[in-house]
Amino acid sequence: MNLRYPAVYDLKRPIREIVTKRLIGVSQNASFREGVSKMVEFNISSLVVTNHDRVVGFMTDTDVKRAVAQGLTPDVKMERIMTTDLITVDISSSVREVLETMSKNKIKHLLVTEKGKVVGIVTLRDLEHMVRQKLETFISRE
Amino acid sequence: MRILHISDTHIGGALDFCKEALDQTLEEVKRDKYDLIIHSGDLTQGGRREQFIQAKEILSGIDIPYIVLAGNHDARSGGLSLFEEYIGPLDGVRDLGDAVVIYVNSAMEDKDQGRMGMVKFNLMRKALNDYSEKLIKIIAIHHHVIPIPMAGRERNVLYNAGDMLDIILKEDVDLVLSGHRHYPNIYQIENTVFINAGTTSATKTRCGDVNSYNIIDIDQKARKVRTIRIDGKTQAYSFPKREKRIFSDLGDRKFRAVHTANTLISESSAFLKRNFTNAMDTIKGLEPDLMVHCGGIVKEGIAKDYDEAVSYLTELKFPIVYTPAGRDINFLGYYLFPTYFGGIDQRFSNGKILFQGVSSAQYDSHEGIVGPSQRKVLLRKLRSPENLKAVFIHHNVLPIPHSREKGLLEDSGDLLRELVDAQIDLILTGTSSHPFAARVENTIVVNANSLSSVYQRSIFGNSFNIIDIYEEAIAVFEVNSLWGRRRLLGIWERNKKQENNTGGFLWP
Numbered sequence: 001m002n003l004r005y006p007a008v009y010d011l012k013r014p015i016r017e018i019v020t021k022r023l024i025g026v027s028q029n030a031s032f033r034e035g036v037s038k039m040v041e042f043n044i045s046s047l048v049v050t051n052h053d054r055v056v057g058f059m060t061d062t063d064v065k066r067a068v069a070q071g072l073t074p075d076v077k078m079e080r081i082m083t084t085d086l087i088t089v090d091i092s093s094s095v096r097e098v099l100e101t102m103s104k105n106k107i108k109h110l111l112v113t114e115k116g117k118v119v120g121i122v123t124l125r126d127l128e129h130m131v132r133q134k135l136e137t138f139i140s141r142e
Numbered sequence: 143m144r145i146l147h148i149s150d151t152h153i154g155g156a157l158d159f160c161k162e163a164l165d166q167t168l169e170e171v172k173r174d175k176y177d178l179i180i181h182s183g184d185l186t187q188g189g190r191r192e193q194f195i196q197a198k199e200i201l202s203g204i205d206i207p208y209i210v211l212a213g214n215h216d217a218r219s220g221g222l223s224l225f226e227e228y229i230g231p232l233d234g235v236r237d238l239g240d241a242v243v244i245y246v247n248s249a250m251e252d253k254d255q256g257r258m259g260m261v262k263f264n265l266m267r268k269a270l271n272d273y274s275e276k277l278i279k280i281i282a283i284h285h286h287v288i289p290i291p292m293a294g295r296e297r298n299v300l301y302n303a304g305d306m307l308d309i310i311l312k313e314d315v316d317l318v319l320s321g322h323r324h325y326p327n328i329y330q331i332e333n334t335v336f337i338n339a340g341t342t343s344a345t346k347t348r349c350g351d352v353n354s355y356n357i358i359d360i361d362q363k364a365r366k367v368r369t370i371r372i373d374g375k376t377q378a379y380s381f382p383k384r385e386k387r388i389f390s391d392l393g394d395r396k397f398r399a400v401h402t403a404n405t406l407i408s409e410s411s412a413f414l415k416r417n418f419t420n421a422m423d424t425i426k427g428l429e430p431d432l433m434v435h436c437g438g439i440v441k442e443g444i445a446k447d448y449d450e451a452v453s454y455l456t457e458l459k460f461p462i463v464y465t466p467a468g469r470d471i472n473f474l475g476y477y478l479f480p481t482y483f484g485g486i487d488q489r490f491s492n493g494k495i496l497f498q499g500v501s502s503a504q505y506d507s508h509e510g511i512v513g514p515s516q517r518k519v520l521l522r523k524l525r526s527p528e529n530l531k532a533v534f535i536h537h538n539v540l541p542i543p544h545s546r547e548k549g550l551l552e553d554s555g556d557l558l559r560e561l562v563d564a565q566i567d568l569i570l571t572g573t574s575s576h577p578f579a580a581r582v583e584n585t586i587v588v589n590a591n592s593l594s595s596v597y598q599r600s601i602f603g604n605s606f607n608i609i610d611i612y613e614e615a616i617a618v619f620e621v622n623s624l625w626g627r628r629r630l631l632g633i634w635e636r637n638k639k640q641e642n643n644t645g646g647f648l649w650p
Contacts (some may be wrong), residue, residue, distance in 0.1 A: 014274040017312035022633050025390035042617070043628045050390045092275040119387050132601050134311055135267060139302035139546070140259040 011096035018130045019091060019112045019120040025050045028057060032081050033074035036064055046109045055118040056089065057082025058082040060109050088113045091120065095130075098122055143241055143278065146170060147356035149182040149321030149339035152215060153200065154193030157345060163342035163353040163372050168204065169623045170355070170370075176206055178238065180346075181215025182321035182339055183284030185229065189221020194228040200335050201229070206630035209236060209245050213284040213322060214256070217249035226521075233262060241278035241360075243340045244269045248300060250286040256285025256300040256322070263305065270313040277362050279315045286320040286327075287541065288336050289555035292349050298550045303541035304574070311580060317360065317478030320420040324348050326356070326369045329562070331540075331582050362398040372504045378429065382384045389633050394612025397490055400430040403536070403572025404438030404467070404592035407451040411596070412441055416621075417604045420456070421623035428608065430460055432490055434497060436590055438570025439483065439534030443475015443505075452482050463488040464501040467536045468574065472505050489523070495611070496528035497570075502537040502551050509539030511552040517560060524564060530611060530637075532568035533561055540587050542574035549574035561585060567637050568609065568616070575599050577607065577620045579631040586634055590616050608630065 009040050011033040024036045025048040039047055039061070059082050087105050088124035089098055091114045101110060102124060148167055152158045158443055171179070186193035193472065200397040201208065212225045212232055225233060232247035246266050248256035258266070266281070273279065285300040299322065300306065310318055311332050325348045326340040340354040341347060352373050357380065365381040402421075406413050425433065430618055439455075440447035464483045471479055476483045486501040500520045501508030511536070512520065525533055537551035539558040551557060562585045567586060575592040576599040591605045592598040599604075604623035609616065617633040 012271075014271050016274050017309070020630075021387060022316075022630070023388045024630075024633070025388045027390055043619075043632060044630070048388060048390075050388060053388060053390070055388065086390055086507060135305075135312070137258065137260055137263040137302045137305040139263075139305070142259040142261055 011094060011099075014092055014114060015089070015095060015097050015098055015112070016091050017123050017135065019122050019125045020126065021120040023048050023118070023121055025077055027051070027053070028079040028082065030078050031074060032067060032076045032078060035059055035078050035081070036074075039064070045123070048111070048118065049078050055086065056110070057084050058086055058109070058111065059083065065133065086111055087090070088118070089122070090114065095127065143177050143238070143344045143360050144175065145358040145360070146176050146179045147182065147319055147358055147638060148340050149336060150184040150213065150324055151181065151197075152341070152344040152345050152346075153197040154190065155187030155344070158187050160343045160353065164200065166372055167342050167355045168355070170357070171204065171206060178243070179204065179208035180243065180245075180282050180319050181204060181208065182282055182319050183208040183211040184215040184321060184344075185210055185225075186216050186221065188226060188306060189216045189218040191224055194221070194224045198228045204444075206379075209243060209282060211245050211282055211284050212247050212249050214249045214254045217253070220251065222247075222249065222251060235266055235273070237273070240276065241280060242269070242273040242276045242391040243280045243282060244273075245282040248283050248331060254299065256283075258283070258300070258302055258306060262284045263302070263494050267309060270309070270315070273316035274313075278317075278360055279293065279313070280317045280319065281310065281315050282319045284320060285322050286336075287318060288329055288331070288548060289539070289558055290323045290325055290327050290338055291555040291559035292325050293555050297543070298547045298554060300541075301546055303547050304543045304545050307541050307580075308330075308384075308543040317358065317365065322462070325351070326354055327559070328367055328379055329582050331580050333383055335367070338368055339370070342649070366522040384448075386635060389615055392615045395610055395612050397429065397432075397611040399497070399609040399611075400425050400428060400433045400650065401436065401570050401588060401590050401609055402593045403436040404575055404595050404597070405435070405455045406438055406441045406592065406595035406597070408441035408447045408455060409450065410441055414594045414604065416520050417623040418454070420626065421593050421604070421606055421621075422454070424621060424626040425606070426458070431492070432497060433458065433460060433462040434534050434570055435462060435464045436534055436570055436637040437465050437470060437503065438572065438592070438595070439464060439466075440475070441469065441472050443470055443472040443478060443594075445474060445478060448475070448478040448482055453645045455608055461490055463490050463497055463499055463534065465501055465534055465536055466503045468503045468505060468507050469511070471503050476505060491526070491528055494528055495530045495532070496524070497522050497525055497534060499534050501533050509550070509552060512557055513553065514556070517542060517553070517557055521560060524566060530567050532570060533552055533566055534570040536572050538571045538574055539569055540578070540580065540582070540589070540591060542576050542578050542589050544576050545574040558582065570609070577605055577631060579618045581632070581634050584637045586618070586632070591620070593623050602629075612636075
């Protein structure tokens with residue numbers, strides 16, 4: 001199926017320049033409360049869950065809502081909340097590939113890898129910002 | 143991969159070209175195996191036909207691949223067309239397997255400064271996109287992107303250096319090779335190494351230096367640079383890639399500073415009062431330990447604007463330090479600023495953290511300067527026992543995106559080098575009205591947007607910064623003035639080396 005996206009996206013453009021290349025994380029042994037506190041402190045909608053600097057899980061604001069609705073207490077460990085099925089894209093992927101992966105999996109956050117290692121995150125909001133934040137120079141034509 | 147980086151040969155200058163120095167440098171190619179030679183511009187002294195003919199003859203003796211850029215001297219006397227005729231294209235891309243070199247001409251005919259207009263800028267962007275998956279990405283450009291120390295009248299010469307720096311960092315370029323100022327200088331900014339070559343064979347050297355060239359060894363993990371002077375002296379540098387991307391254990395937050403600039407308080411329509419009052423409400427809620435105002439407090443240095451500013455700012459209950467912009471000391475401002483807001487080089491210390499201000503303002507001018515004597519005074523003031531040190535100043539020490547290089551301090555090259563060498567943890571600046579943050583070696587440089595004036599350049603609107611200092615990291619956020627929404631501009635590990643030098647991290 002040919003997916004159609006708003007024409008404002010340059011679909012062939014690699015995502016490298018819009019990827020957030022630093023991630024806020026929390027240990028898998030930390031509590032749910034600590035994880036959510038970090039999301040509040042950094043005003044972010046997702047968090048990576050780590051085991052000695054290795055990414056083992058991921059938590060988004062949707063996971064937080066689900067956990068609260070299920071009645072999980074703030075003291076429960078992050079490893080019980082996190083998603084372990086990590087969906088990733090390579091940093092050299094194009095905007096089209098990212099949009100396809102997001103829409104196929106119905107997710108708004110994607111972890112970004114380089115040489116198999118998690119190096120950043122790209123969100124649907126980043127793609128929206130990309131439309132506004134054109135990389136251009138207006139110093140002169142020539 | 144091994145690159146021989148030469149520059150500013152000035153071939154053909156009767157008194158300016160030292161052929162023996164160039165011959166000695168090119169002997170290097172016979173001694174060792176090189177994959178590429180990059181000449182970062184000013185091949186000839188004056189862009190004349192006979193000089194290009196001589197240069198071509200010299201280049202024909204080199205039997206390994208090479209790339210030569212044009213410099214401002216090559217662009218003299220209509221030389222750019224001769225450059226293309228005798229040497230090759232002015233811009234291009236060289237695919238070297240695992241690596242790619244993108245070389246772009248920044249020289250303008252009969253001008254010493256450099257420029258990368260839209261066409262060339264987009265050529266570079268396209269090449270970076272096309273070769274996004276290369277393991278090693280190199281950009282070569284004659285004019286330096288980062289201000290150079292000891293460089294006299296041309297410390298900052300690339301008109302759109304801010305836009306260049308922005309794209310270089312966003313695209314994870316590994317090396318940027320430049321020349322122009324005849325002074326060798328190297329910085330690692332984030333993960334990019336900016337290498338400025340000295341002159342290989344011009345007689346005009348700076349500060350009594352001799353001719354030099356660089357040998358660069360680069361692979362996926364490390365970048366090693368040796369600056370070889372023809373008198374035999376060698377300096378070696380190694381720049382490992384910073385791999386840390388995930389910040390899980392930050393430790394406790396020890397200090398919060400709010401970093402603001404260009405409030406431009408006044409009764410004029412340039413002052414956005416709602417943005418200002420909303421931002422002040424947000425700042426009060428953040429409960430900062432300190433607010434740093436990097437200048438542009440008032441729109442004009444007149445009593446009416448100062449009265450207004452004092453009424454707003456003196457009601458804040460946390461400590462505030464100020465440094466003036468030119469506009470703050472214009473007119474009667476030279477008297478009003480110290481009367482209402484204190485001395486021009488203000489200082490905050492809690493015994494563990496130091497924020498030291500240094501004034502760069504001059505009246506009736508937007509340009510800033512600290513000057514050699516005040517830089518010495520500043521460095522003396524920074525020799526104090528605190529284990530985290532920050533300097534705040536109005537003018538920029540790094541070029542800022544979406545603005546010309548004019549916001550840079552006149553002696554930005556010198557001040558940046560001195561503060562980086564002194565391992566100062568933070569430099570806060572407040573002009574050019576665009577948020578920006580990057581780590582230069584072990585020093586984090588942060589610029590603040592205008593908090594509440596119509597003269598701002600960010601598509602996210604007026605903003606200020608939060609600098610949160612944790613035990614293990616420093617995080618910088620941009621906060622929208624009107625809505626209070628924040629986004630992370632960057633987070634970096636704390637400067638371990640300095641902590642070791644001061645005998646460990648001494649938080650209570």
